[in-house]
Amino acid sequence: MTTPAPALIARQLADTELFAGLRPEALVEVAAGGRVQQLGKGAVLFTQGGPADRCHALLEGRIRIAQSGTGGGQLIVRFVGPGQTFGTVALFTNRRYPAEAVVLTDSVVISWPHQDILELIRRHPQIALNLVGIVGARLREVQERLREVATERVDRRIANALLRLADPGRAGGEGAVIEFPLTRRDVAEMCGATLHTVSRVLTAWEKAGYIATHRRRLTIHRPEALRRLAGENLEH
Amino acid sequence: MTTPAPALIARQLADTELFAGLRPEALVEVAAGGRVQQLGKGAVLFTQGGPADRCHALLEGRIRIAQSGTGGGQLIVRFVGPGQTFGTVALFTNRRYPAEAVVLTDSVVISWPHQDILELIRRHPQIALNLVGIVGARLREVQERLREVATERVDRRIANALLRLADPGRAGGEGAVIEFPLTRRDVAEMCGATLHTVSRVLTAWEKAGYIATHRRRLTIHRPEALRRLAGENLEH
DNA sequence: CCTGATCTTTGCGCCAGCGCAAACACCGAA
DNA sequence: TTCGGTGTTTGCGCTGGCGCAAAGATCAGG
Secondary structure, X not given: OOOOOHHHHHHHHOOXXXXXXXXHHHHHHXXXXXXXXXXXXXXXXXXXOOEOXXXXXXXXXXXXXXXXXXXXXXXXXXXXXXXXXXXXXXHHOOOEOOOEEEEEEEEEEEEEEHHHHHHHHHHOOHHHHHHHHHHHHHHHHHHHHHHHHHHOOHHHHHHHHHHHHHOOOOOOOOOEEEOOOOOHHHHHHHHOOOHHHHHHHHHHHHHHOOEEEEOOEEEEOOHHHHHHHOOOOOOO | OOOOOHHHHHHHHOOOOOOOXXXXXXXXXXXXXXXXXXXXXXXXXXXXXXXXXXXXXXXXXXXXXXXXXXXXXXXXXXXXXXOXXXXXXXXXXXXXXXXXXXXXXXXXXXXXXXXXXXXXXXHOOHHXXXXXXXXXXXXXXXXXXXXXXXXXXXXXXXHHHHHHHHXXXXXXXXXXXEOOOOOHHHHHHHXXXXXXXXXXXXXXXXXHOOEEEEOOEEEEOOHHHHHHXXXXXXXX
């Protein structure tokens, strides 16, 4: 694997959530310290419980972050897309990854050692502010999901899961495509259901014309129908 | 209400998670900008969906943070104890509180306006690092709870909820007391169950001698029994 | 000490969603 | 194209935990 030109990497880093707002020369400095890896489908970046020694950002591809419990039950924490940071919170808590990261579609990952990222933060405090925003937004979303799983019915949870996947930035236009492979099991593990129940619900929605699946890609044709099913919150 | 001496406040702030590690003169500066409030039981500090304009820290007392959904279902996000920060993440995301804060036992709260806290962070970057650690730890815990609610049985969830309440710092000694009033409904809303189910389970545990309740205070007599029921994870 | 309000316990019926199982569809590799 | 593996659908029975209801216990306030 040839190492790409730092200048090119720096330009990509400008679009990452973690390094947004940094000046170009700072980005070059950040890029210089990063290790770029190309990873094929199925590759494991880190495992649950393993020592957290690096901070990662995804340049291309898609990665699944999942946590498994004692009973074998799995929960998909989130899907990481290009520009997003992952495996970083662990560096600031107990230095152990609380979940595993598996490559879903061929990916390009850049990462920095723990010490380097601390040094970068010291030199560019904006990174720490970005990090607070990133982690804060994630905390907010996970709390919302927790409330849902604790208080709402399965179909609502599934509807919300699909809406979140299709619309990470709360855009909400007409019909959206989830542009990466997604199994029924995946959806089930996102919202605390069995793949059987998910299958039944999705089949019903497919018959109703709300959604469609083709080659493992899911398209939402009637987002407003899903939002209604999800009990769309008016207050925002 | 007489405003307490800044020096006294500064000393208390040294023990808060948000300002840990700051030098004494920085603490005095922080204390000077803070507004101290004494609040009685039942007082509402902020409501869900309201504009987030201040960052709060609890000096004394206990506060309940709860989120309610469209269907009326409530989820207790956490109980805030002395030294803890709350209502802060909202300042770094969409400036709206995602949950409400209600005083459980008479409390003393100190808070700063949004602009001031940003300025304090700029002058003392350590605060941002503390914040990343705080929010990171919370994210980790909420993710763990989400997995539990999604994959584990009720009794396990209840056991885990009690263990977390008794042992915020993962101490794990012999028998612990949860030193603030806690209703069955509270426990239910912490782990996605009904108060009926919680009552049944807790009564059974009380008969088995694992726990005891007296005047709304709960004592854990056999933490190891609860840990066994919770399916205690060996890997740490 | 009394009173109303809140919290708790317990019984009983029910149902949303799970668990198992079997048939089928689809996909990638050779 | 065939073949094996993985994902999907669907039926059927069951049960964990909810929902309702009613009685009892406990608490705060006067």
